[in-house]
Amino acid sequence: MALGRAYSVAVNGLAGELVEIEADITSGLPGVHLVGLPDTAVQEARDRVRSAVTNSGNQWPMSRLTLALSPATLPKMGSVYDIALASAVLSATRKKSWPHLDRTILLGELALDGRVRPVRGVLPAVLAARREEWPAVVVPLANLPEASLVDGIEVLGVRSLRQLQAWLSGKGRLAERVTVGSAEHEAEADLTDVVGQTQARYAVEVAAAGGHNLILTGPPGIGKTMLAQRLPGLLPPLSADEALEVTAIHSVSGLLSEETPLITRPPFVAPHHTSTVAALVGGGVGYARPGAVSHAHRGVLFLDECAEIGVSVMEALRTPMEEGEIRLARRDGVARYPARFQLVLAANLCPCAPADPQECICPGAVRRRYLGKLSGPLLDRVDLRVQMQPVRSGALGEEAGETSEAVRARVAAAREAAAQRWSVVGVRTNAEVPGPVLRRGFRPSRAAMAPLRSALDRGMLSVRGADRTLRVAWSLCDLAGRTSPGIEDISTALGFRQAGVVR
Structure with a gap:
């Protein structure tokens, strides 16, 4: 033998x-x-x-x-x-x-x-x-x-x-062993390319500062996709541990470059609106492969024309958005993949989608049903909601807005402040802070909380919505260089949460 x-x-x-x-x-x-x-x-x-x-x-x-x-x-x-x-x-x-x-x-x-x-x-x-x-x-x-x-x-x-x-x-x-260098990144699209849309640009900056989810609605051609594509350029590079984790996911999928495999920039993943549940969250026979939510880990998942995506596909996002992980049970066992991404949704206001919303020919019931595919529990997990308006001719002659480099510097300072503050609870961004921590150990002053208490008493917010509003308020506070959210920060955060989607 x-x-x-x-x-x-x-x-x-x-x-x-x-x-x-x-x-x-x-x-x-x-x-x-x-x-x-x-x-x-x-x-x-x-x-x-x-x-x-x-x-x-x-x-x-x-x-x-x-x-x-x-x-x-x-x-x-x-x-x-x-x-x-x-x-x-x-x-x-x-x-x-x-x-x-x-x-x-x-x-x-x-x-x-x-x-x-x-x-x-x-x-x-x-x-x-x-x-x-x-x-x-x-x-x-x-x-x-x-x-x-x-x-x-x-x-x-x-x-x-x-x-x-x-x-x-x-x-x-x-x-x-060989020395591995980082891939040379192509020139990133700049925020100055976006015409007008001051409020939407600010919302993208806030989303970058805190790692928040964002939905942009409005007529076609006004810059929703352009803004989403510029969000990764505002994010800081991945830390060493984050880069290794993101690279490991792409290694399992076979998506790495042989010469420069290390991924050091936040990924940007934009699946087509006809993608299936398996393509979005992962799947396969016998052994589950990672999907788009895992490929976008520590980066941005952009779903354009989200109102055209199947209801079951959109609802599959709820668990990874809340937990930052996807668990796929298959015949051969359960595969676990990290999926802590920033979700950016973009949608027209109705199926006919005219350039001028006043020219819409869709009945009211059709308009409500169109965006009604986005369920209440899903929208409750979206922190920033912006309804973009058509750009008028006067905006074409205005000076270009701030560059991505200038905004990126403010975002980096805000993220550094958040990382230092939340180091005691083991997270780095405002979007990851547990709700009890926000409501107890880092509760804003009673005067600052007045708008939030009023919204809760009137039934305009769930408890989860209140926690997410506080997270956005902290991001606004960090961008402004303050040490604690004031009443204006919480009011602005509530304004972002209560706009953008007609139910």
């Missing part, structure tokens, strides 16, 4: 779990038996591994070969186990393990000629290996920049199975 072992990682969501791969060669009819809940891609690895091993100058065992992936109850998906399977078979064939093999995680897909191809999810797999205190990890050469983002573990890149075998035998070297 000959037994070989190798190790890899299974990634579910952004969590990785160690997988032990055993190859057992015993007497019997030649054949390969793969056990351990493999999916179709893993089942097909039998043929890929056999061809790669023989085409790399090795003999395939002409006996009964059993390949076991443990833990046996964990579903195994994808082609990431190929080089670990091949290494286990080669170790069993020589009836002796290589020293490197017992302390190295192996990740990569094999081509039939023995080349090692890149795979998805390398970053969360390397993070899992570091967490389990493994000393080294071997990844496909194309994935080496991505794996090099993780410190505290030796990262090596392999080009072929033959090269890996030589390294295991102590007769060759693998590519070592």
Whole structure:
């Protein structure tokens, strides 16, 4: 009997779990038996591994070969186990393990000629290996920049199975960690491109300062999409931890650049209005992949023509908006992905959408039904509501508004003030502060709270709406450089909340 072992990682969501791969060669009819809940891609690895091993100058065992992936109850998906399977078979064939093999995680897909191809999810797999205190990890050469983002573990890149075998035998070297630079970002669209719309521009600035959700309504062509596209340019760069988290999500989706994988700017995701629930929140058969809400984590999710989006799709946003996470239950388990994004909605006022709202030919019931697709619970989670008005000819001759650079400086100062204030509760932006903290430890003065109490007494706000109004008031306060919201901040926050959508 000959037994070989190798190790890899299974990634579910952004969590990785160690997988032990055993190859057992015993007497019997030649054949390969793969056990351990493999999916179709893993089942097909039998043929890929056999061809790669023989085409790399090795003999395939002409006996009964059993390949076991443990833990046996964990579903195994994808082609990431190929080089670990091949290494286990080669170790069993020589009836002796290589020293490197017992302390190295192996990740990569094999081509039939023995080349090692890149795979998805390398970053969360390397993070899992570091967490389990493994000393080294071997990844496909194309994935080496991505794996090099993780410190505290030796990262090596392999080009072929033959090269890996030589390294295991102590007769060759693998590519070592590389220096990874940030991608050069294209020139961002500037706020000066937007004509007029002073109130909407200010709302975008407030949204950027506090991380708030925003809805823009109004006739077509007045700048709703332009304003939404300029919001990411007002946000500060991602912190080191945030950048690694966002990059890990894109790694699972296979969306990273090979040369500059690290994502340092807040992402901007704008799915089409015909997108399905699975496309928006994530999904898939057996194993759930991240959707648009996770791709927009720590950035902006922009839904244009939101009144045209299906009701079930819009309602699926409620949980991630509240919790900052999406949990997708599928046949093979529950995948968890972070989804703390800023939601920006844009919609016309009615189906006919004339340039001048006074020329609308839609009956009143049709107008109410059109925006009525946005349910009360969903709108209750939107902090800023702005109804934009048509721009008159006089605005074309006015001086251009402030640049994104000037607004970005104010936003950065406001965010820094918020981060220092909320460090005691472990959050960085006003939008993330728990309601009880706002109402108890950081409650504004009684005089400042008067407009909010009046709105609650008249039934114009829910308790959640009151908390969100306070969060916006803190953002207004931070932009103005004050230490606590005053009555004008809370009144302005209430004004933003009570405008913009006709119910």
